[in-house]
Amino acid sequence: xxxxxxxxxxxxxxxxxxxxxxxxxxxxxxxxxxxxxxxxxxxxxxxxxxxxxxxxxxxxxxxxxxxxxxxxxxxxxxxxxxxxxxxxxxxxxxxxxxxxxxxxxxxxxxxxxxxxxxxxxxxxxxxxxxxxxxxxxxxxxxxxxxxxxxxxxxxxxxxxxxxxxxxxxxxxxxxxxxxxxxxxxxxxxxxxxxxxxxxxxxxxxxxxxxxxxxxxxxxxxxxxxxxxxxxxxxxxxxxxxxxxxxxxxxxxxxxxxxxxxxxxxxxxxxxxxxxxxxxxxxxxxxxxxxxxxxxxxxxxxxx
Amino acid sequence: xxxxxxxxxxxxxxxxxxxxxxxxxxxxxxxxxxxxxxxxxxxxxxxxxxxxxxxxxxxxxxxxxxxxxxxxxxxxxxxxxxxxxxxxxxxxxxxxxxxxxxxxxxxxxxxxxxxxxxxxxxxxxxxxxxxxxxxxxxxxxxxxxxxxxxxxxxxxxxxxxxxxxxxxxxxxxxxxxxxxxxxxxxxxxxxxxxxxxxxxxxxxxxxxxxxxxxxxxxxxxxxxxxxxxxxxxxxxxxxxxxxxxxxxxxxxxxxxxxxxxxxxxxxxxxxxxxxxxxxxxxxxxxxxxxxxxxxxxxxxxxxxxxxxxxxxxxxxxxxxxxxxxxxxxxxxxxxxxxxxxxxxxxxxxxxxxxxxxxxxxxxxxxxxxxxxxxxxxxxxxxxxxxxxxxxxxxxxxxxxxxxxxxxxxxxxxxxxxxxxxxxxxxxxxxxxxxxxxxxxxxxxxxxxxxxxxxxxxxxxxxxxxxxxxxxxxxxxxxxxxxxxxxxxxxxxxxxxxxxxxxxxxxxxxxxxxxxxxxxxxxxxxxxxxxxxxxxxxx
Ligand SMILES: [Cu+2]
Ligand SMILES: [Cu+2]
Numbered sequence: 001x002x003x004x005x006x007x008x009x010x011x012x013x014x015x016x017x018x019x020x021x022x023x024x025x026x027x028x029x030x031x032x033x034x035x036x037x038x039x040x041x042x043x044x045x046x047x048x049x050x051x052x053x054x055x056x057x058x059x060x061x062x063x064x065x066x067x068x069x070x071x072x073x074x075x076x077x078x079x080x081x082x083x084x085x086x087x088x089x090x091x092x093x094x095x096x097x098x099x100x101x102x103x104x105x106x107x108x109x110x111x112x113x114x115x116x117x118x119x120x121x122x123x124x125x126x127x128x129x130x131x132x133x134x135x136x137x138x139x140x141x142x143x144x145x146x147x148x149x150x151x152x153x154x155x156x157x158x159x160x161x162x163x164x165x166x167x168x169x170x171x172x173x174x175x176x177x178x179x180x181x182x183x184x185x186x187x188x189x190x191x192x193x194x195x196x197x198x199x200x201x202x203x204x205x206x207x208x209x210x211x212x213x214x215x216x217x218x219x220x221x222x223x224x225x226x227x228x229x230x231x232x233x234x235x236x237x238x239x240x241x242x243x244x245x246x247x248x249x250x251x252x253x254x255x256x257x258x259x260x261x262x263x264x265x266x267x268x269x270x271x272x273x274x275x276x277x278x279x280x281x282x283x284x285x286x287x288x289x290x291x292x293x294x295x296x297x298x299x300x301x302x303x
Numbered sequence: 304x305x306x307x308x309x310x311x312x313x314x315x316x317x318x319x320x321x322x323x324x325x326x327x328x329x330x331x332x333x334x335x336x337x338x339x340x341x342x343x344x345x346x347x348x349x350x351x352x353x354x355x356x357x358x359x360x361x362x363x364x365x366x367x368x369x370x371x372x373x374x375x376x377x378x379x380x381x382x383x384x385x386x387x388x389x390x391x392x393x394x395x396x397x398x399x400x401x402x403x404x405x406x407x408x409x410x411x412x413x414x415x416x417x418x419x420x421x422x423x424x425x426x427x428x429x430x431x432x433x434x435x436x437x438x439x440x441x442x443x444x445x446x447x448x449x450x451x452x453x454x455x456x457x458x459x460x461x462x463x464x465x466x467x468x469x470x471x472x473x474x475x476x477x478x479x480x481x482x483x484x485x486x487x488x489x490x491x492x493x494x495x496x497x498x499x500x501x502x503x504x505x506x507x508x509x510x511x512x513x514x515x516x517x518x519x520x521x522x523x524x525x526x527x528x529x530x531x532x533x534x535x536x537x538x539x540x541x542x543x544x545x546x547x548x549x550x551x552x553x554x555x556x557x558x559x560x561x562x563x564x565x566x567x568x569x570x571x572x573x574x575x576x577x578x579x580x581x582x583x584x585x586x587x588x589x590x591x592x593x594x595x596x597x598x599x600x601x602x603x604x605x606x607x608x609x610x611x612x613x614x615x616x617x618x619x620x621x622x623x624x625x626x627x628x629x630x631x632x633x634x635x636x637x638x639x640x641x642x643x644x645x646x647x648x649x650x651x652x653x654x655x656x657x658x659x660x661x662x663x664x665x666x667x668x669x670x671x672x673x674x675x676x677x678x679x680x681x682x683x684x685x686x687x688x689x690x691x692x693x694x695x696x697x698x699x700x701x702x703x704x705x706x707x708x709x710x711x712x713x714x715x716x717x718x719x720x721x722x723x724x725x726x727x728x729x730x731x732x733x734x735x736x737x738x739x740x741x742x743x744x745x746x747x748x749x750x751x752x753x754x755x756x757x758x759x760x761x762x763x764x765x766x767x768x769x770x771x772x773x774x775x776x777x778x779x780x781x782x783x784x785x786x787x788x789x790x791x792x793x794x795x796x797x798x799x800x801x802x803x804x805x806x807x808x809x810x811x812x813x814x815x816x817x818x819x820x821x822x823x824x825x826x827x828x829x830x831x832x833x834x835x836x837x838x839x840x841x
Contacts (some may be wrong), residue, residue, distance in 0.1 A: 029762040033750035036682055050679040051749075058669035065640060066662055072643040073658070076579070077650075084580040084806075085645035094585055097637045098630060105626045108676060113619055115678040120615040167367055167758055175365040176761050184761045186365060211453040212545060214610060214685060218751045222681035225611045227546060228452060229539020232612035249610075249685040249753045251446045253453060254373040257756030 027219065028188055028245040037218055040244060040265070042237040044221030046115035053111065057104060119222065122235045125203035129196065130154075133206075133213030133226035133248065136255035140194045143205070145275065152282040153275065159258045160189040167258060188245040193262035197271035201237045211253060217246030217263050225250055238265040319820045328423070331415035333400050334818060338716070339422050340397025341709070345785070347389030347429065348702075352778050354382035359740075359774035365761050375757035376444035377436065383447030384463075387563065388470045389429055391697065394705045395566040396421075396477045399505045402712060403481060405811035405818065406499045408490025408827045413483035421476035428469035435459035446755060448556070449523065451537040451548050455530050464523045471516040478509035478516075485509075490810070492829030496590075497836050499809055500583065503590045504569025507597045511558045511565070514601075519555035522548055546611050553604035561600045563697060565593055567664075567704030568635055571657050573809075574711050575639050576835060578654035579646030580806035584638045586836050592631035592638075599628045609677050610684045618677050625675035629668065636665050651804070652726030656707030659734045660700060667695030670745065685755075688748025694741045699734075706733075706784065713791050714799030718817030721791035729787060732780040739773025808835040 027040070038048045076082040128143035134156075141154035159167075163186050166173040178186040196202055206215050208226040216223030220236040223246075238244075246261040266274060319335065320326045330336055358378050361369050370378075400418065404411055412418045435442040440458020443449060454460060485506045489498070498506075525548070528534040535541025537548045568589075576583045583589060605613060605621040613621075639661050648654070670692040674680050683689060714720050743766035748754075752763045759767065799816040813833060814822050831837030 029750040029752070029760060031762050031765055032746075033762065034746050036679075036749045037751075047678045047682045050676050051673065051682070054673040054676055054679065058672065062665065062669060065636060065665065069640045069643060069658070069661065072640060072646070073648065073650075076643065076646045076648050078580070078647045079649070082647045084647040086581075087645070088582040088642075089585045089588070090641075093641070094588055094634070098634060101630050101633045105629065108672075109623055109626060112622060112676040112678055116615065116618060116622075119678060119681070120618075169367045169369075169371055171366070173366075175758075186760050187758060188760045211456070212450060216685075216753070218682060221678070223610050223684060224681075227611065229544065230546065230612065246751070247753050247756070251376070251450075251453065251755045253456065254371070254376060254444070256376070257372060257753075257758050 027242050028183065028185075029218075039221045040219040040238055040240045040242065041221060042239055043115075043119055043235075044219060046119070047221045050108075050111055050115060054108060057108065061104075119234070122203050122233045125201045125235055127197070127200050127202045129194065129202060129204050131194075131204055131206045131215050131226065133208040133210075133215065133252070133259075135210050135253050136248075136259040138190075138194075138213075138215070138248075138259065138261060139209075142275070142278075145197075150275070151279055153278045155192050157190045157192050157194060157262070159187070159260060160185070160191055163187050163189055163260075164258070185245070187258060188247070188260045188262070190260055190262045193243070193264045195264045195266060195271065195274050196238065197268045198238050198241050198265050199268065201235055203233060203235050206232045206234065212250050213248045213252045213259070214250035215246075215261060216249040217244050217261055219244035219246070219263070223249050238263075241265045241267055329419070331411070331419055332820060333404050333412045333415070333418065334716075334820065336412075336418050336422050337397045337399075337401030340393045340400060343422070343425060344390050344392075344394035344397060344705075345788075347385050347393070348781070350433070351382050351385035351390055352781065354378045354385065355774065356778050358382060359771040361757055362759070362767050363771040364768060365759055365764050367758050370757070372757045373441065373444055376446075376755070377442040379755050380443045380446050380449075381433070381436065384432060384443070385429070386697075387447065387559075388467075389425075391563050391701050391705070392474065393425060395505075395508070395563070395701075396474075398570070398705070398708050398712075399477075399481055399566065401716065402811060403484055403502055403505060404488065405715075405814065405822060406502050406809055407485060407488060407493050408810050408823050408829065409484055409488035410821065410823050412480050413488050414480045417476050418480055421473045421480065424469050424473040428466045428473065431462055431469070432466035435462045438462070448549075448552060449526065450552075451526055451529065451545050454526060455537075460530055461527060464527045467523050468520055471520045474512050475516050478512035481505055481509040482513075490823065490826040490829055492831075493810075493834075496587070497831070497834055499569075499835055500572035500586070500589050500593075501566070501569035504565045504572075504593050507593050508562050508565045511562050511597055511600065515555040515558040515562075518551055519559075522551040522555065525551075546608070549608050549611060550604070553607045554601075556607065557604045558597075558600040560693075560696070561596055563701045564664075565597065567660070567701045568593060570704045570708045570711075571639060571660055573835075574653045574657040574707055575642050575661075577711075577804050577806045577808070578651060578657075579643045579648050581642060581646035582835065584641035584644075585634075588634055589638055592634045595631040596628060599624060599631075603628065606675060606680075609680045622675055622677045626672065629672050629675075632668055636661060636668075647806075649805075651710075652721070652723060652730055653707045653711035655727065655730045655734075656703050656710065659730070660703045660707065663695055663699030663703070663734075663738075667692055667700055670695065683748060685753055686748035687744040687752045687754055690754045691741050691744035691748060694744070698741070699737055703733075709788070711804075712811075713788070714803045715811060715816050715818055717792045717795070718799055718815075719791050719795035720797040720799050721787050721795065725783060725787045725790070729780060729783040732783065733777065736773045736777035736780055740770055740777050741773070743767075743770045743773075808833065810834070 036048055036051045038045055127145045130141040130143055132139040137156050137158035139156050142150040162178050166175055166178055175186040206224055206226045208228045213226040214223050215226055224232050224234045242265055244263045248259040361375055438459055442459055443457055443463045445454035525536040529536055535543040537543045537545045572583055603625045606625045674683050710726055747763055747766050752759055801816050802812050
């Protein structure tokens with residue numbers, strides 16, 4: 001690639017990155033995206049800022065160390081007549097360059113620890129959703145909302161049929177043509193998304209029915225493994241309504257790359273309406289719901 | 304000192320056996336076995352590399368073009384297993400075999416017959432492992448980490464487990480041999496604190512190997528009994544715990560990471576002083592830093608598991624311990640730069656690879672530090688950011704050090720100089736394409752592309768295509784390396800001097816080039832001025 005090409009790409013990416021960091025949160029990955037997204041939950045800025053601070057620190061150290069090295073490479077070359085000196089240690093310098101990194105590390109550790117503590121606190125949640133991974137789809141069961149337990153709202157969520165047809169070997173179909181509106185959703189769309197309300201602390205309890213999966217929506221700022229026999233908990237509080245996309249992040253077999261996650265964040269009123277509809281329809285065709293329950297025997301087991 | 308005359312009785316003391324079978328299959332000579340290891344690892348590099356080419360070809364653009372997803376998973380698992388256990392580790396053992404006796408003034412390895420056995424196990428282990436690709440059940444497809452329950456679904460689990468047992472036995476025997484050689488066979492006057500840093504790095508690495516290979520063997524044996532003998536170590540249905548496997552595996556796996564990088568540190572610490580014509584800066588600090596890293600490597604394993612749902616206290620502990628490793632690692636990098644400072648540098652191919660190592664390994668170290676921060680790792684974990692990180696550490700780290708070492712010692716091995724022109728062509732192509740290959744993977748990971756997926760959203764298309772192009776060219780570039788090696792061994796007209804490099808110090812440069820079949824049958828008289836670190840305590 002020519003340097004002009006690289007420059008063009010970087011300019012395009014920088015413009016894109018600026019646009020996406022500026023106002024709306026990034027709901028899905030963008031072409032030429034260079035950095036982590038800020039996310040769309042109250043906690044998601046934590047990893048984002050930590051990433052930026054750590055990257056900044058590393059860049060500064062890198063520039064200092066590598067420039068020292070390049071200065072050495074240019075000044076102390078034999079071809080310029082440099083004669084080797086004899087010294088081979090200097091205690092002061094060694095103490096200094098051991099101490100300074102320690103101080104930097106303490107700062108980073110402080111930032112990371114406080115962010116981690118807030119992540120680990122799942123108390124005070126207003127809603128609980130149970131997430132179960134299967135080869136190769138997700139199941140969502142709504143457990144409670146605003147202190148009331150929810151009756152039989154749960155469903156499977158798997159790769160949308162257009163992506164699924166396109167991704168077959170030799171399908172001859174164009175991945176760029178898989179779109180919802182003008183968003184390119186190839187392998188990042190599902191038949192039935194998880195629907196949750198905005199501005200609500202949602203507790204996710206996550207497990208698996210077969211092998212280990214990992215539930216990851218970058219907009220939440222975290223991923224956590226779905227492990228058979230173990231129930232993991234994490235929380236998210238989305239700040240902006242929208243559609244947020246993610247994928248299974250732990251290798252789980254042949255279709256690991258084809259079990260996306262879509263979270264639709266609705267306003268509280270819209271969510272209440274949606275939930276009521278779901279509860280009503282789950283009561284009518286009880287048989288359908290029952291088969292779904294049977295399909296998830298391991299999910300009920302506490303680890 | 305601790306010189307012990309454990310010398311095998313050879314029929315011919317001054318030349319190699321004539322017959323091919325006698326010489327190579329029955330060899331007890333550290334140089335021949337070292338050569339076997341190096342040739343084996345080069346072969347594995349190309350086999351593992353061809354798997355990588357298939358992976359990058361499938362990922363060249365979105366959509367499935369070449370293979371079924373299951374085959375893709377076989378390729379990712381086998382690529383890692385072959386590269387780690389077949390290419391990188393045997394290459395270091397080969398370098399150790401060749402150079403450690405020469406560097407400490409020993410006539411051979413302490414246990415020459417075991418040396419033969421530990422090499423000849425390897426081809427069988429890899430035939431076993433690679434044969435699974437042609438069996439009905441297919442090869443291992445659950446990643447090189449073989450996490451249950453997924454790995455228990457594989458039909459070829461028993462083959463992979465048995466292959467890993469063989470590799471483990473080979474590694475442990477190799478490690479015992481290296482420790483015995485270093486502790487018992489040094490020439491009088493070669494004190495521990497006068498040994499080359501490469502020898503130190505291997506001594507410490509060998510202890511790591513002995514400590515952790517049994518943990519891996521235990522973990523995979525538990526997989527085997529879970530699958531075939533009805534145990535429930537990892538089966539929650541029977542009261543087991545899949546996360547237990549990860550703890551045991553990474554108790555092996557993290558020290559394993561250092562097993563693949565500490566000898567590289569040793570190599571760089573040999574090359575840089577030679578071409579800077581100045582003793583290494585802070586010899587004691589360098590040795591201490593290696594020991595420190597080795598110790599810390601035992602208490603950081605769960606940083607591979609930040610997303611499994613560890614308790615808060617555990618996440619904090621493993622985060623702090625992991626961050627600490629950057630201090631001794633930083634010391635090493637600073638010391639290499641300080642070694643160059645005030646030197647009189649020239650830039651032959653080994654030095655170029657060493658300089659590239661220092662920069663690119665440090666970049667891998669930086670991303671490693673970022674990943675130690677648990678909240679950020681919640682995003683990085685299992686993405687291409689991780690893939691970029693460990694390839695910077697293992698390709699531009701371990702592999703570049705091995706290639707640098709090959710250029711550095713090749714004249715001593717063959718008696719001929721390699722072609723400096725083609726060496727530099729190899730270097731510049733390697734260093735450019737490896738960055739085109741791996742640097743964009745940082746961006747892919749940050750943008751949200753998980754690792755180990757055969758297909759991806761079109762947003763990831765641009766960087767994947769760039770990465771694939773870099774990959775193909777980096778792969779092709781390594782053919783130049785083979786050309787340089789063959790030319791140097793068989794066709795080069797330029798004879799190497801005994802010293803080879805103007806600034807080279809140490810016992811290995813006092814013997815003729817090529818190194819005769821038997822060296823130091825009488826322990827050398829050591830003159831501290833001849834050693835690279837002869838005056839550390841003055
Ligand atoms: Cu998966
Ligand atoms: Cu590790």
